[in-house]
Amino acid sequence: MFNGTVGATCALNITSPTGVLVPSGTLQSLSSRLSGGAAGVVTVTTTGGVTLSLEPTPSAVTVPAGDTTSTVWTPSYSVTGAQTIANTTTATSLTAAGTNVVSVDLTGTKTGSNTFVSGAYSATVTVKCE
Amino acid sequence: MASARSRMSRLRQLAAACLLLAGGPASAQSLTPMRGEVTSFSDVFAVRVFPSNPYPQRIRMEVRVYDQEFRPVEAQVSPAAFMLGSESSRPVTVVVPFDGAERRKVRICVESVPFPNQQTQIRAQICGRFLGQRL
Numbered sequence: 001m002f003n004g005t006v007g008a009t010c011a012l013n014i015t016s017p018t019g020v021l022v023p024s025g026t027l028q029s030l031s032s033r034l035s036g037g038a039a040g041v042v043t044v045t046t047t048g049g050v051t052l053s054l055e056p057t058p059s060a061v062t063v064p065a066g067d068t069t070s071t072v073w074t075p076s077y078s079v080t081g082a083q084t085i086a087n088t089t090t091a092t093s094l095t096a097a098g099t100n101v102v103s104v105d106l107t108g109t110k111t112g113s114n115t116f117v118s119g120a121y122s123a124t125v126t127v128k129c130e
Numbered sequence: 131m132a133s134a135r136s137r138m139s140r141l142r143q144l145a146a147a148c149l150l151l152a153g154g155p156a157s158a159q160s161l162t163p164m165r166g167e168v169t170s171f172s173d174v175f176a177v178r179v180f181p182s183n184p185y186p187q188r189i190r191m192e193v194r195v196y197d198q199e200f201r202p203v204e205a206q207v208s209p210a211a212f213m214l215g216s217e218s219s220r221p222v223t224v225v226v227p228f229d230g231a232e233r234r235k236v237r238i239c240v241e242s243v244p245f246p247n248q249q250t251q252i253r254a255q256i257c258g259r260f261l262g263q264r265l
């Protein structure tokens with residue numbers, strides 16, 4: 001006789017480690033969700049019973065020297081596969097066993113009359129499974 | 131007209147500047163077990179976890195310990211950082227002090243570390259939840 005127990009497991013595979021941010025027409029938003037942008041992609045394989053989330057604040061944010069105004073950065077994600085989750089910023093329980101494809105997006109927003117300027121922007125988003 | 135052209139040019143410049151370079155090889159990770167309860171007679175409790183790399187390239191990993199609010203916990207992690215070969219796993223021993231409490235909940239997290247010169251914009255972190263109880 002053989003016995004075994006399968007506990008909660010989670011394997012993350014970063015299949016597309018970089019996203020592409022593009023500016024809106026008003027230059028007040030910089031997002032991977034806009035036309036021409038691209039999300040980062042992570043594959044999550046789980047037995048279920050785990051929670052998927054993003055760090056609410058991106059790390060290693062770099063902006064051009066000419067950008068002196070503050071930006072609100074908002075990571076978000078959506079899931080397809082064993083489970084379907086519409087774009088969200090909050091933690092979600094992965095209850096179904098199987099493989100999911102997680103699209104990770106990032107949006108930067110300026111307030112008031114502030115706008116993004118020419119130059120390179122980058123930030124790192126952490127995907128968490130627990 | 132000139133203003134519209136200038137605006138389009140600025141948008142193109144900005145879009146080009148925001149293009150992030152494609153990264154290097156993908157990295158992946160998992161952690162076993164992700165749940166556990168430990169009973170201890172001493173002032174510390176120990177957990178052995180097995181981070182694994184189920185994918186076809188070597189990756190660098192770090193193991194960190196946090197409390198329930200994700201504040202860092204001063205635990206002994208051995209080893210705390212290491213390279214892990216393709217489709218392999220290795221044991222990591224974590225010794226957590228009770229700090230005077232009768233029970234302590236911690237998260238033990240494994241994080242893949244991007245290699246230098248790679249434009250990795252997504253990091254992956256897998257955390258297991260563990261409860262230590264003192265007898």
